[in-house]
Amino acid sequence: MIVIDKLSVQYSDGKQVLHQVSCRVNDGESVGIIGANGAGKSTLLKSFVGLLMPSQGRIEIHGVEVNQKNVRKIREMVGVVFQNPDDQLFMSNVYDDIAFGPRNYGMTEEWVKQRIYHMFHAFGIEHLEKSHSNKLSGGEKRIVAIATALVMEPSILLFDEPTSFLDPRMRRRLIELLKELEMTKIIATHDLDMALELCDRVIILKEGSIYAEGQAKDILTNETLLLEAGLELPYCLQKCMDIGKV
Amino acid sequence: MSNISNSLLQMNNIENMNQKNTVIHRMEPAVKLLITLMYLIVVISVNPYQVSRLIPYLFYPVIGIILAEISLRTMIKYLVIAMPFTLFTGISNLFLNREIAFPMANVVITQGMLSCCFVLLKSILTILAVVILTSTTSMDDLLYAMIHFKVPIIIVTQIMFTYRYIGVIAEEASIMYHGYILRAPKAKAIKAKDMGPFLGQLIIRSFDRAERIYQAMKCRGFEGYVSFSGKKGISGKGWFYVVITAGILIALRLVNISILLGKLFM
Numbered sequence: 001m002i003v004i005d006k007l008s009v010q011y012s013d014g015k016q017v018l019h020q021v022s023c024r025v026n027d028g029e030s031v032g033i034i035g036a037n038g039a040g041k042s043t044l045l046k047s048f049v050g051l052l053m054p055s056q057g058r059i060e061i062h063g064v065e066v067n068q069k070n071v072r073k074i075r076e077m078v079g080v081v082f083q084n085p086d087d088q089l090f091m092s093n094v095y096d097d098i099a100f101g102p103r104n105y106g107m108t109e110e111w112v113k114q115r116i117y118h119m120f121h122a123f124g125i126e127h128l129e130k131s132h133s134n135k136l137s138g139g140e141k142r143i144v145a146i147a148t149a150l151v152m153e154p155s156i157l158l159f160d161e162p163t164s165f166l167d168p169r170m171r172r173r174l175i176e177l178l179k180e181l182e183m184t185k186i187i188a189t190h191d192l193d194m195a196l197e198l199c200d201r202v203i204i205l206k207e208g209s210i211y212a213e214g215q216a217k218d219i220l221t222n223e224t225l226l227l228e229a230g231l232e233l234p235y236c237l238q239k240c241m242d243i244g245k246v
Numbered sequence: 247m248s249n250i251s252n253s254l255l256q257m258n259n260i261e262n263m264n265q266k267n268t269v270i271h272r273m274e275p276a277v278k279l280l281i282t283l284m285y286l287i288v289v290i291s292v293n294p295y296q297v298s299r300l301i302p303y304l305f306y307p308v309i310g311i312i313l314a315e316i317s318l319r320t321m322i323k324y325l326v327i328a329m330p331f332t333l334f335t336g337i338s339n340l341f342l343n344r345e346i347a348f349p350m351a352n353v354v355i356t357q358g359m360l361s362c363c364f365v366l367l368k369s370i371l372t373i374l375a376v377v378i379l380t381s382t383t384s385m386d387d388l389l390y391a392m393i394h395f396k397v398p399i400i401i402v403t404q405i406m407f408t409y410r411y412i413g414v415i416a417e418e419a420s421i422m423y424h425g426y427i428l429r430a431p432k433a434k435a436i437k438a439k440d441m442g443p444f445l446g447q448l449i450i451r452s453f454d455r456a457e458r459i460y461q462a463m464k465c466r467g468f469e470g471y472v473s474f475s476g477k478k479g480i481s482g483k484g485w486f487y488v489v490i491t492a493g494i495l496i497a498l499r500l501v502n503i504s505i506l507l508g509k510l511f512m
Contacts, residue, residue, distance in 0.1 A: 051461050
């Protein structure tokens, strides 16, 4: 379980990005974090893994507080898939990129190899083993980036704009893939259609504070609320309304 | 600046060449690194003006290029990139040192000429050796080999990131350059007046990008150095290659093969 209690985050230039954010995420839940640009979605994700430390308040993950002392333990429990997969893939080939995390955590090479082949098999990317990361397609990069996070068997997975850079077919494949993952998922996204399809619950951030929180189907169908938060109805709902099905 | 994409392509080409499957490519990276280092030390240690003593060392790049199936064109391309600096030094010697060394036929050979040939030949040999090594061994394998030779992990990590960072800067520069040129269709390159802001932005963007990569690394347990586990050192067979090559190199260094051959045929 993730407990966020009156979390405030301030950048080094003094800019307050998150103000008094409090919420809980239960084990196995899929939670969408939505909001206009600059609402604080990415900042909140970074706070979960100690890339940004709270200026006030606290975050607890499975009872462990996120602070400098515990950050290594936290990062072992929480996998992060960044917005741009190019930022996440920096070794010279896919195998070494996926092995990067486990090796840093001192896993045996035998364990690393087994896990990597399991990942290759699970995602159907065996053929990419020796490929250079910079030569993969956008979709392949995204899949490999997810594999780099999943290989550590995290209990929580954070996604920052997972569908950006993807074509429609790859986006669909990714959504199906995310549906199959059973761990807790927190997805910061502008893709409200995906949030509607994937998330049990949605949190709307506005100017660094929680503006609304609730079941995805309630929040994402409330046009007034979404407009107030600088968002709009998911496209699929807009189309349904156009043809009078909602 | 318009060649940024080409530079990126060249980096890719080097990495592509690593993917071949020749005898040299299959050789253990630590063995290749050790042999190259020995070769460089021996070539560099040859006394100035002794051009004839350098010639036998051509055996190494010639054999290397043939066995690694590296095209001559590729080799010449890298030599052309690296040679201008040496060429400048070599040619300067022609004018600075006009002391007569010996006459040959009707031509007077000066110390400057010998020195020029010596500098150029030495450069060609060392550049070829390094190109053979980098064309047949991936950067990661080289780094693992360094770890095997107990090079401090902090230095190896720095080399790794420097190599990666060149790519990051080049990518950012390429994106910015395309953005610039699309809005300045008459410009063939970045104008001098725009160069300042361009470079400033490039540095800021590169730092931002590097910061994001660093954050992604930290999320996967990175704590200042890369864990290089799971790679092998040198096998018995590898040591055999090292000893044989070392023997040949030392023999060439101790015995002047050129003079021996000369005496044999005269």
